[in-house]
Amino acid sequence: MLNWKNILDFAVNGNPTPDRRIEKSDEEWKSLLSPEQYRITRLKGTEMPHSGALCSVYDPGIYSCICCDTPLFDSTIKYSSSSGWPSFTQPIQKNSIKYEKDSTLGMIRVEIMCNTCDSHLGHVFPDGPEPSGLRYCVNSESIKLKKKNE
Numbered sequence: 635m636l637n638w639k640n641i642l643d644f645a646v647n648g649n650p651t652p653d654r655r656i657e658k659s660d661e662e663w664k665s666l667l668s669p670e671q672y673r674i675t676r677l678k679g680t681e682m683p684h685s686g687a688l689c690s691v692y693d694p695g696i697y698s699c700i701c702c703d704t705p706l707f708d709s710t711i712k713y714s715s716s717s718g719w720p721s722f723t724q725p726i727q728k729n730s731i732k733y734e735k736d737s738t739l740g741m742i743r744v745e746i747m748c749n750t751c752d753s754h755l756g757h758v759f760p761d762g763p764e765p766s767g768l769r770y771c772v773n774s775e776s777i778k779l780k781k782k783n784e
């Protein structure tokens with residue numbers, strides 16, 4: 635299980651190697667995504683809190699990257715953080731997420747991205763529930779839920 639120390643280590647010393655890489659030009663991404671998905675995932679945008687379609691969805695299933703389909707989170711580690719964004723305590727796999735220090739907005743945060751295609755997902759914070767203590771704060775537009783038995 636990843637903890638905050640592991641996250642800082644990834645952000646400072648380098649990320650785990652993904653199982654595969656997907657790279658496309660901005661034009662290609664633009665043609666594949668909705669304008670809002672493109673703004674958030676490729677231009678590091680943020681959706682308005684409580685606006686996302688997946689905020690209060692807890693159906694069993696797998697959340698994958700909207701850009702490249704790579705599984706990122708499992709519904710069993712989704713929890714209600716009341717932050718206004720879908721929140722998770724762990725990635726589905728240790729190497730599925732990429733971490734980078736983000737000093738915009740005058741504070742140090744850790745940005746989370748899809749480790750396969752570099753899609754911006756949101757940020758991770760050290761104020762999540764035990765045992766990991768992590769809160770992966772993710773834009774609804776960055777992920778899609780594939781429900782179990784679908």
Ligand SMILES: [Zn+2]
Pocket residue numbers: 699700701702703704748749750751752753
């Ligand atoms: Zn991706």
